Amino acid sequence: MIRKAVLPVAGLGTRMLPATKVIPKEMLCVVDRPAIQYVVEEAVAAGLSEIIFVISRGKESILDHFDLSPELEAELEARGKTALLEKVRRVSSMVESLSAVRQKRALGLGQAILTAAPLVGNEPFAVLLGDDLVQAEVPCIQQLVEKAAELRAPVIAVERLPREKVSLYGVIAGEDLGGGLWRLSGVVEKPRPEEAPSEIAIIGRYVFFPEIFDYLRRTPWGAGGELQLTDAVAAMIADGRPVYALEFKGTRYDTGNKIGFVKTVLAYALKDPEIGEELRQYLQTLL
Template sequence: MKKISKAVFPVGGMGTRFLPATKSIPKELLPIIDKPLIQYAVEEAIMADIDTLIFITSASKHAISDHFDPMPDLREKFMRQNKIQLLEKLDTLPLSITRVFIPQGQPLGLGHAVLQAEAMIEEDEYFAVILADDFIVGDNSTTAELIQVATDQRAATISVEQVPEKRISSYGVIAPDTWTGNFCQVKSIVEKPSVADAPSDFGVIGRYVLPHKIFDYLKQTQEDKNNEIQLTDAIQGLVDENLLRAVKLSGQRFDCGSHAGFVLANLHVAMQNEELKETIVEHVNNV
């Protein structure tokens, strides 16, 4: 298998749950303390030895491109002022990394967004898909773990975790075969089932490694009732070919597409900083 070196970031969504903030700020730039979600996602990709970042974006989201620009004028200013700490904060992306921005046109679902990257992926190539909304903390890169299993199994991989019953209907849910260590073959996958219809409690989260043939399945996928093309529906084609493995998430995930998840992610990161932790504990004790 060819080395997996490209990652697709679908960032064209409207972020309506975070209005009015997302009227002018892409939701992927909402910060966890002082670093935006998209930067954490990009850093995870780079840890997995990804060197080409493909952003599926919208015309109104130029701020994401701006965030990863080197900003030479500001860098020169900080150098003159000997503000080394601020210089380091400008290094949002190594110069060796290639960035590609592709407009989605209309936000017509995750599957539609991934389909826009087809021209960037060679026919014998696998690629990663990373959703910045899923903020993951841990010792390892989740994307790197998926790439390892994909390479060993010569199959597509998706990241899964056990989700509460009340949240089942918000996820794509798999029917797992026997687990071998941290991965298993997937027998079926269902998009947002009811609790009664869910084949398990393992929900798919926003990390994937997919082959080029996913584009063929996406083109065959019917739009849902919201006129969107769902990636989960297209992935069923890989299941039918015995080309899908699920990998258990080893880190801790925060759903930053929700208010609660976003707040908890900020709190988690803040508690790793002794100064912020002391302030938070003092405040909580006085509430």
């Protein structure tokens, strides 16, 4: 049974400056909650009870958000704001176990995951990136967890993209096993569109077994002096280790850039029962 989820949130968020100068990009609000809360809610809904944040200096507010807030709760209770009080308490109680480890320098996703190794220990675990929010009937990470348990092997979330966009992602090569499942024969980090082995791109959801840490430790530092997760995965595949990819069922939103963030806010707001219909009518006046 997979219990632990690693959430790397140490990045600088440079694509969202100046908003992220003092506010972690993961704390930027999508409707009525910070983006990272949706990711944690996905993990919890999938049965992942231990959340491990990989943070950096200045990211402590992410931890504070999921902590108790006695003063705020007392004030809301005194004012009789019961509904708001329940929302605040739900945030602080949703995670059974929350811990954090500090990544002193942002040196790639692989290094962030390796930083979490002491807290993960010798057991399988999930990785969820804060830039990607996924709306799905079955939580995206749950789809991966179930498939990884069935196959007893790592599973990576992927989706089909227009070829002109694959240069922003890791791209897989492999055998199509049907039903959205692939057995990987290779993975390339941010290839040129004309050199990409497919149009199937990796998004920010993974399930790994502890052997990934050994591969990360042996992986040479890559472009930009970073430790690339895709290099470690490629080494596993080269050693004959089975690694799978799953085209998940759901819709992914990218909050890591300005246009993606605005699209995310609109998509979530339109589905909000309190403001969705009024927003829809307003958008129609603009168009």
